[in-house]
Amino acid sequence: MSATVGSPSKTILDDYARVVGEDVIDQLRQLARPLEGLKVVHVNSTRLGGGVAEILDKLVPLQQELGLNSRWEVITGEGEFFQCTKSFHNALQGHAVNIPEHLLRAYENTNSQNAERLRTVLEQADVVVIHDPQPAPLLKLCSNRRGKWVWRCHIDVRQPYRKVWNYLKEFLLDYDASVFSLADFAQPLPNPQYLITPSIDPLSEKNMDLPEEEIRSVCRQFKIDLERILLLQVSRFDRFKDPVGVIQAYRLVKKFVPKVQLVLAGGTATDDPEGEAVLEEVRRQADDDPDVHILLLPPDAHRTINALQRIAHIVLQKSLREGFGLTVTEALWKGKPVIGGDTGGIRLQVINHHTGFRARTPEGAALRIRYLLHKPEIMQEMGRKGREFVRENFLLPRQVREHLTLMYGLFHGDQDRIHVG
């Protein structure tokens, strides 16, 4: 996924330097210098698709360019293995899922088979980062390991289904550290629990600048009027994202701003049985209003989402419960004020009166939208502040830096202050 068109640069780090500034990239180089040659292995369960693969696709080459000897290994498995790990995922997010014994056996056997293949690489590594529960048992299967092992949890585990968590916890006890995305997600474990917030990649298709014509083409495709106000929420059709509440807010705004349009863009959520029901509810609520566009987009519609976020005047993420809320980060990066739910990582990003407003009800969201539509200069100022806020805090190089910092932490134990170089 190339960042720039027509002007290839020497390194990936140079590409990022153009976005975040030379000082930030210099800092990464200095921080990484003492770690040169460190053997780091990341392990997850898919090379393509999903947030973890997207992160590793960039993180590993960046670590390599910084001088670390990083590599990315993927465990392989069959249907029952993935059925089991999908159930883990749901259970860790709080659903009461009972996983049959034969699926748990498939999970353990698959890890044993992968350990046979990966053992040498893993046992010789200085640092092994295991992403999410799929490869978690590998540690116990590498008895001659010499390096530090980290379990990186990308899932919202603030209220995991205890039965499944207790099963998985057995595989996690011997790790040297674990990493969670937010403090709310951290679980009692006998190792240090580092906190690394997610980030967006400014050079990815979802966030890179797009040609004007491509943006216009997306408008034509979905019959969106570029001359009129557009509100947007990008999220799967899930009750926690409150799409119905978004339509209610839109209606309250419409009374005062008749020409307003709303786009609800989400995935098809084939593995979510409730998704269909929520979608039906959303359609009923929209009641064939021609100004409400419900878009079912494929998982790889990154450029379309990018274009929609750029067209929107205000972006909503009216979640009732949220992990970090990367769609908020994406919208702020595109200079849009965000009306977000007062929950999870949205609180870190949507700062009242600065980058947008947090609202708890459709009424609250509508009031803030009306306010912003009457104050275009404030909207513009919020957009500017939001973009700078993301530039300083929520872009990929910051995540790279925190991974480097974590590595020092692993080798220096409990010290508060570590001097290197």
Add this chain to the structure above:
Amino acid sequence: MADAKTPFAFKDCALAAIATGRRAQNLREFRDHLETVHTGSIYYHFWGRLLRPRFDNPEYNNDFAVWAYHGLNDAPLAERLSIIDPTDFSDLESLRKQLLEVIEERLDEIEHVPWSKADQQFNFIRSQIVVFDTRRVIREPSELASAIPNVSAGSIFYHFIDSRRRTTESIDDFRTWLHSFGSPYADLTEQLGDLDPYFVSLTELRAQLASLFANYFGGKS
């Protein structure tokens, strides 16, 4: 850096945040945790917050005060916690004592212990700071003008904020270094002392410092 001939070596730092697993939902629980929590947590919530995602114009300048206001809806407590200047204390244990004093006083004067919502509990986080060498060295104070715009936000944090905890005088490293040159820079050190680092982001602080040094040395040359 006590000797005028000693060059100024820029260091940089990065912060790792570590969950302590301690959470408080009401002021009494908060007090109990505060009594025994790792001092690294007090550092993180007072100083470390300047090195992590935050917004300019913060209403309160430490995490404890922010939670008192937004989590507990206790504005008087938030105001009292916010006015605590960590540089007034020789170490983090003394700072802890002062925090506990303010909280005890508040618990004595209120009828009901304030609670937060379940999703607004206070998470005690502690920090681990990695300090590293930038290989950037200056020998003359006038070089600060060209050096500052190019150093990282982490470097500004280390030399201008973290230094207040490290040095016996609780001041920034630039002033410590300039003092070693004697009186010629007295007015510059005075101007540095007037910069309040608690209400701006690190990049803004860097811009303020750059402008201060540029004006000073620009005017002198």
